[in-house]
Amino acid sequence: MTAPDTHSTYGPQSFWWKYIWSQDHKVIAIQYFITSLAIGLVALVLSWLMRIQIGFPGALEFIDANAYYQFLTMHGMIMVIYLLTAMFLGGFGNYLIPLMIGARDMVFPFLNMLSYWLYLLAVIILVCGFFVPGGSTGAGWTLYPPQAILPGTPGSDWGIIFMLVSLVTFVIAATMGGLNYVTTVLQARTRGMTLMRMPLTVWGIFIASLMALLAFPALFVSGLMMLSDKILGSSFFMPAIISMGQDPGYSGGSPILFQHLFWFFGHPEVYIVALPAFGIVSDLISCHARKGIFGYRMMVWAIVSIAALSFIVWAHHMYVSGMNPLFGFFFATTTLIIAVPTAIKVYNWTLTLWQGDIHLTLPMLFSVAFISTFLIGGLTGLFLGNVIVDLPLSDTYFVVAHFHMVMGMAPVMVVFGAIYHWYPMVTGRLLNTTLGHWHFWVTFIGSYAIYFPMHYLGILGMPRRYYAYEDYSFIPPSAQDLNAFITVAALIVGFFQLLFLFNLIYSFFRGEKASANPWRATSLEWQTPDIPPTHGNWGAQQPTVYRWAYDFNVPGHSSDFIPQNTPVMNEGKDHEIR
Amino acid sequence: MTNKHMEIALVLVLIVVATVIFHWLSPWWLTEPASNWGEIDAMLIATLVITSFFFITINLFIAYCLWRFRHKSDDQRAAFQPENKKLEWALTLFTTVGISAMLAPGLWVYSDFVTVPKEASPIEVVGQQWQWSYRLPGKDGQLGKSDISLINAKNPLGLDSQDKHALDDILILNGPLMLPVHETVQVFLRSKDVLHDFYVPEFRVKMDLVPGLVSSFWFTPTRTGSFDVLCAELCGVGHYNMRSKITITSPDNYQSWLATQPTFQRLLNQQSRSLNQVEQGKELAQQQGCLACHSVDGSASVGPGWLNLYGKQEELTTGEVVQVDDDYLKRAITAPNTQIVTGFAAIMPAMPLDEKQLTAIIAYIKSLSDKSDIQQDKEVP
Secondary structure, eight states: OOOOGGGGGGSSOOOIIISSSSOOHHHHHHHHHHHHHHHHHHHHHHHHHHHHHHSSSSSSOOOOOHHHHHHHHHHHHIIIIIIIIIIIIIIIIIIHHHHHHOOOOOOOOHHHHHHHHHHHHHHHHHHHHSSSSOOOOOOOTOOOTTTTGGGSSSSTTTTHHHHHHHHHHHHHHHHHHHHHHHHHHHOOOOOTOOGGGGGGHHHHHHHHHHHHHHHHHHHHHHHHHHIIIIOOOOSOOOOOOOTBOOSSOSSSSHHHHHHHHHHHHHHHHHHHHHHHHHHHHHHHHHHHHTTTOOOHHHHHHHOOOOOHHGGGGGGGTTTTTOTTTTTHHHHHHHHHHHHHHHHHHHHHHHHHHTTTOOOOOOOHHHHHHHHHHHHHHHHHHHHSHHHHHHHHHHHBBBHHHHIIIIIHHOOOOOOOHHHHHHHHHHHHHHHOHHHHHHHHHHHHHHHHHHHHHHHHHHHOOOOOSSSOSSTTSSOOOOOHHHHHHHHHHHHHHHHHHHHHHHHHHHHHHHHBBBSSTTOOOOOOGSSSSSSSSTTSSSSTTOOOOSOOHHHBSOOOOOBOOTTTTTTTOSGGGGGOOO | OOTTHOOOOOHHHHHHHHHHHHHHHOOOOOOOOOGGGGHHHHHHHHHHHHHHHHHHHHHHHHHHHHHHHHHSSTTTOOOOOOOOOHHHHHHHHHEEEEEEHHHHHHHHHHHHHSSOTTTTTTEEEEEEEEEEEEEETTTTTTOOOBBGGGGGGBBBHHHHHHOOHTOOOOOEEEOEEEEEOOOOOOEEEEEESEEEEEGGGOOOEEEEOTTTEEEEEEEEEOOOEEEEEEOOOOOTTTTTGOOOEEEEEEEHHHHHEEEEEESSHHHHHHHHHHOOHHHHHHHHHHHGGGGSSSSSSSOSSSSSOOOOTTTTEEEEESSSSEEEEEEHHHHHHSSTTTSOOSOOSOHHHHHHHHHHHHHHHHHHHHOOTTTTTOOSSSSOO
């Protein structure tokens, strides 16, 4: 790549080309970011409405059973796909990969732009689904056929079609993005940036992108097959049935086939969200504890082996699906094996704190909150992965509590920590810390208040996805009080997310001006000539990398950190492993 | 700056303490088991003990680190320890042992679950939106053949009348079910329409009903009592209201109850004589799943109950008051969401019934009312 004359002429100058039809990975990242936050806000409001119905049944008259199932479905789908996946890969991946590996941009900038616009289109189609006749689909985020396309389920006329078309569009967008991220990491690393010198953030996003390329096709084809069943009358997933006393004319298909395809995508999807979070949190902990991440190589191999294993555990979502029960032996074993590399990651995060110089900044606080929520979410996974223990717990509130802790709260904590960490790099200003602390404490303590008691409702046997619980002999009246408590906690935590959004906007204009590298970080994204970095990132000269990203408190050095682009001088044999 | 935000260490400790206290005080816990799968409870509790150890230890370790190694002064330095192979492998090994301690006994018990005892007698659960029906083998101890294509108004579970094993099968349409205590059963599950899941919390185990195939599991009831049957797989808007009862009783009680239940043969014979309109309507209401949401005994239900409905004045959500007559009922069945009665949700799917079926159902609804003789412009034929 030849260096431009001056970095100020590298990119386009007019507003439209600079900020709207931009091919700059940083602008595209912000576009992904704002879009996913906006649609995430919709999902947040939907969760309030659901919780109000569960905590205070009938309090809001417009939430009938139809509406409830529609809210539930859209909440889940938006949070998993359109918020978390889009934000981690499209948002953080886009912003950080080129900067952290010392590249000027993604290798396919035009494809990158296209990826965002298709994502936006997917979101628009999704939102349109709310307004079609019959409303959005209420089939649950898993969209299991046959019910997803039959009368008796809300939105089975148009809602489900909009949902599937939106998903298929999303997969195309994610594939364009994923190809870009993977190719960029493999091809565009700057001089000296070997794979084993990459920050774990890049490793997490890189492997998650690879997984997305392998897993999303399963969602893509199952979406198309279900559309075909719905519109063309094929029977991929539809056996002969009598629906509402009528024969809809299907025969020979298999509903379980859909479940296999869905979860072949769906389980890796958990890690597509989790691995970027794992990577990012490793770097946050390391930087704010002023200590290199403990066991870097083990951390890399843990990411790789979790990714590989996650493709052979999918049927643990299907222990009671009616598939051959002998599969249970295999999938319980693989599922519990995956706990080993995951546990290693938890140990190494905590061991990084050991003998550190821990600065309890907001990114560090959120990282601690991540470890704690991920820990409980991961441990409850051992109940559900162990097939025999899953039998009483599947489809109960225990599952709801488990996945909200492990892939709801935990990754969201990382999102928050990462935003507090990198906001100064993106905007040149620090986020307001008073608002930040309010946001942190309520969110962290609130996550336990909401989800910890929910496990016990699940152990009691309360089934999930119920619009109302009336007159069940095994459910004591106190369960309703607990549900009311959970609802109040959820409303409060939700409200404080609005405070966070306010902080994002407020600090953009009024925040304290940040110094060039406010956290004294070692990784390349903080070493650009301009902060915030301009189009092309590196000015006249791309950086050269001499060391890994974790040279904090290296013995014999007066500074407590050494940026990756600082040449090596007399550092003895410690340097060998880096 | 030095002690800033040390609350986090304290909060982690408090969270650990609070979760332990919550656990001991929680009135929400496992129901008293009513089947042999109560043995899963031991597995669940063992898992809880092992995972709690990790939860408590790691959270407290983090709290300690945060307190002990917090930034106190600007000349504080962190240790430089990129890795420690020995420690990492030791922790890996330790975790593997912990995981195996949960997995191995788990799979051991699971192998019981997939091995059906020889003495198990078959029963069948059939689901449809949103009601449960059951089939018990007759004197031959076998369930006869069935097929989805055989389902019609006169044969709601689609049994094969050519199969002699089917003729003596006992049908319990729309529940409730009774089973003798201490007798092992293998439950075969079938669905007419969408996925359902047969779930009795006290039995611990559950299984999906999948249209297009027959799934199964087995259990032995271990105590008498009456238990809720729930659906645990989202099956449409009436999912939360798809319920039934199962009573576990003494073998004697069971036998005398069984004797009062109709066999398939008896239902066929009954049907060979022509049904009057009200009987046809009742059968249709059963088969179409109307009764899942409309009670006929005056009890509360998802949709307006049918007892004394005919002839009543209903207030609509628009504020309008309508008289429930033939015309109103026809509209309410074929285009249900155009006029919604106050207090109910617009959740009913339009029922594609023909004129004759409509007339029959309306006749049945009429028969449930003491005001069925209100003045009609048109006489029911």
